[in-house]
Ligand code: OGA
């Protein structure tokens with residue numbers, strides 16, 4: 001197994017490993033690399049859904065996909081309920097998975113719940129000819145980039161994370177659009193979060209859409225959020241994954257955000273996806 005860091009502050013590529021046959025020493029090295037680099041890419045994997053689920057479970061108990069994408073009834077009828085699809089493919093009039101082919105804005109997964117997933121894992125089954133890249137940005141670096149006064153202020157504040165919209169801005173099933181971010185449904189987290197395992201602090205922004213700082217009035221909240229978002233994804237603090245079939249990418253939602261570039265709707269893109277629940 002060979003681990004190579006990228007030339008940015010996040011990301012590593014791991015070669016010469018089969019995630020379906022991982023001994024405990026190799027797993028320990030992967031776990032350490034994940035905490036250090038926040039995003040790992042494994043190339044040329046051939047994993048069944050069972051194998052992807054088994055690999056994912058080594059990081060902790062799995063979490064169901066974001067609400068709205070799959071019903072309890074559907075869950076009961078699928079053999080691997082923790083493995084879901086991200087896809088624009090329509091089969092028999094029904095989308096095979098979530099997110100379509102549009103751009104997904106910067107976000108961290110499911111920050112609108114009390115205990116968001118730590119890891120999210122994607123495996124490329126079908127990739128478009130162009131576009132559909134996934135980009136990651138370093139939220140430790142974003143915090144360190146804030147001027148001292150702004151970072152001191154951020155440490156005293158929290159953010160309410162909107163639960164109503166997904167990362168392409170579409171309403172989740174059962175939610176309505178709110179007249180104001182102040183009224184949006186969701187969960188409040190500290191603006192600066194300490195990573196439970198690495199001990200490093202990071203900005204925890206979730207999504208820009210309908211985010212609200214409950215300590216402030218709406219206008220102040222909007223202005224401060226815009227200002228802080230201006231320090232996100234600066235040069236050297238981001239890394240782009242250009243997908244090949246067989247790529248498995250996993251990331252740490254506690255320390256990076258991600259976004260997905262759009263791609264032609266006529267192209268097919270299919271990812272298998274899992275996410276891991278926090279254990280601490
Ligand atoms: C996700 C996600 C982006 C992509 O799975 O959480 O945002 O590139 N996916 O499919």
Ligand code: MN
Pocket residue numbers: 107108109167258
């Ligand atoms: Mn996501």
